[in-house]
Amino acid sequence: MIRSYLPALVFVVLGSGVGIAFAVLNGLLGRKRAVAAKSDPYECGLPSDVQNGFRFGISFYLIAMLFILFDIEVLFLYPVAIQLEAFGVFALVETIIFVVLLMVAFVYVWRRGALEWK
């Protein structure tokens, strides 16, 4: 069972190999001419004094919370979807109730304006 995943492991190893090879080759082949200004972060327009503690809009946070809610909905639908024909009407009714409940939450979120991008 686990053995059938061996090729995936090979892919992961090869993938990191290529990624590391690009970086290492670049380090070996690339010319080196350090100038102080080169190590400044890119700027355009107003000078940016960026620290590592960035601030970002609350909308991004809201979207992330909504994502958790709805992605779990999708995950719950998958097992039901596989066995839908086997369970028949029972699974169908259950799915409909589940989705309708989530749609109530969705409409609520929408009406409260969480989906408006500010």
Add this chain to the structure above:
Amino acid sequence: MNEVVLNMPLALVGYYEPWWVQILKAVIIFAVGLQLVPMVLIVERKLLGRFQHRVGPNRVGPFGMLQPIADILKLLTKEDFRPRTSVGFIFALAPIISMVTAIAAWAIIPFSNTQDIFGTEVGFYGVDPSVGVLYAFAFGAIAFYGLMLGGWASGSKYSFLGAMRAAAQLISYEVSQGLALVGVIMMAGTLSLTEVVEAQQAEGWYVFPQIVGFIIFVIAGFAETNRAPFDLPEADAELVGGYSTEYGGGRFASFFFAEYLNVLVISGLTVTMFLGGWDIPFWDEPGWIHPFVVLFKISLFVFFFIWVRATLPRLRYDQLMSFGWKILLPLATVNALVTAILVVVID
């Protein structure tokens, strides 16, 4: 009902070959993916040129065919530097994460089912787990760490904005993408990609009954791969280069490579889930032709990607968000519900 639970396909053990065949076929499929990316690069630049009444690259090699090789060499001989504000370890790790996830996702594309080669049954895919679709989504979700960490660790405001945008966009469209596939899974009754294709050989391609799911999946696929018209994470007109602003040389090559491999993976998934995989309708095709059929369909789809990029302008960010949440998500949910009702009623 207990019998039904015991017969769940999730409990089935996937077929696997001897270990050396597994490693060999993984290396071969990986090499094919590695070859396809430069081909997609040159074809895209050539086609974009034609779309804009130019000839495109035509200096390096015959018809400019060696241009991607020249690009890679050029990138590798660039100076390897990082900004003073960057977080070194994560800055170096991010492109590798992108690369690994793209290549690992490529393993899931089935080029055929198992076939007899010199007496050994070989599956023409990297892996075919019983949770195949989830495997693809899992690596798609990890890919977002590559962009997010890369943008954050650069310590530049443009990178950071690009990374935040990329994160919000990826997770918004991932929901619709997952929901769009629920219809297909209901019809096929399995998550394994080879079994989905076999179901399509029996019932016909799912692009016709699942046309809504197909359209949603393709649109979300454009957003997931950061391709035009959804290329806001790297919108060069407003964000300079988005999450990859501070990257150059080999590390930028990794990001770039992963992006194009992701295009191939999304094309492959679409072909598998909706366009019948290796199936040619009305013809009992010989087994050796299957990989070529899949590659042909994938290349048609890549052409579609490029065509769209040349045609559509970029969306505004609030439009992008409201399109994903207010149109695609309800549509995908309704599609899943209607499919569920039809599957149960017709059955």
